[in-house]
Amino acid sequence: MTKRNLLIVFLLFAAVALVLVFLKPCAPAEGGQANEGGFLPVLKNKLRKKPAAKESAPAEAPVSAAAPTPAAPTEVDTAPPVNLSGTDEIPDVAKCVSANFPPEAKPHVRTATVNVRLVVDKFGNVRSVKTTSVEFAEEPPEDLLPMLRKLFIQAGNRAFGSKKCPPHVVNGQNVGYAIEVPLQYKH
Numbered sequence: 141m142t143k144r145n146l147l148i149v150f151l152l153f154a155a156v157a158l159v160l161v162f163l164k165p166c167a168p169a170e171g172g173q174a175n176e177g178g179f180l181p182v183l184k185n186k187l188r189k190k191p192a193a194k195e196s197a198p199a200e201a202p203v204s205a206a207a208p209t210p211a212a213p214t215e216v217d218t219a220p221p222v223n224l225s226g227t228d229e230i231p232d233v234a235k236c237v238s239a240n241f242p243p244e245a246k247p248h249v250r251t252a253t254v255n256v257r258l259v260v261d262k263f264g265n266v267r268s269v270k271t272t273s274v275e276f277a278e279e280p281p282e283d284l285l286p287m288l289r290k291l292f293i294q295a296g297n298r299a300f301g302s303k304k305c306p307p308h309v310v311n312g313q314n315v316g317y318a319i320e321v322p323l324q325y326k327h
Contacts, residue, residue, distance in 0.1 A: 167249040202279040218263035222308060229308075233258060233321055236266070236305035240298055241325050248284055251277040252325040254296035262314040264304035271296035272320065291323065299323055 141149075224230055234314045245252075259268040271293040280288050307314035 141257075217263060217265075217267075217316050219262065219316060220258050220317075221261070221267075221318040222310070224308065224317050224319045230319060231306040231308050231317070232303050233260075233319065235301050236264075236303040237321075237323065238302050240295050241327050242295050245288050245291050246327055248280050249276055249278075249288060249292075249325075250327065252288075252292050253277075254292050254299075254323045254325060256296045256299065256321050256323060258300055258305075258320065258321050259316070260305045260307070260320045261316040262307055264307050264314075266301045266305060267316070269297050269300045295325070296323055 203228070222228075254271055255273045255275075257268075257270045257272055258266065261267050274289050274292045274296070276288070279285075308317040
């Protein structure tokens with residue numbers, strides 16, 4: 141073989157290799173349908189470094205009979221809460237509070253009052269609880285005071301939320317409300 145023939149064979153081999161690298165066989169696509177448009181759209185997209193656009197909708201995954209059904213969406217109250225004061229008829233929030241005296245504080249504190257701001261929506265769900273102050277009947281030792289305040293702030297924030305609170309009713313309609321609640325902790 142001459143050098144000229146070797147060069148022609150090499151160029152033909154390189155051209156075939158390039159065609160095989162850039163072309164996909166015309167086999168069925170992932171969705172089970174044939175790839176429409178031949179190899180040119182695939183080649184153009186490869187050269188542009190973009191994925192090929194699929195013209196058919198992707199096949200949905202089969203749903204098994206044992207698949208759990210998603211929970212029904214809960215209603216959300218987006219109305220701002222009514223600020224309740226001493227003159228309004230206040231719902232009995234004692235029904236929705238959980239007793240949770242911090243066990244770490246029992247050796248140091250006998251009674252404490254934790255004031256919280258409670259926001260409840262019209263469905264009785266607690267939306268937010270924020271501790272506003274902590275007061276001790278007997279002042280604890282100065283070195284333990286920050287730790288005890290932190291424990292009672294956390295207890296006040298966790299006191300609501302596990303149970304639904306009664307709604308506030310105005311003109312026969314439930315409305316959300318915000319209220320300052322003093323929580324008495326005793327052991």
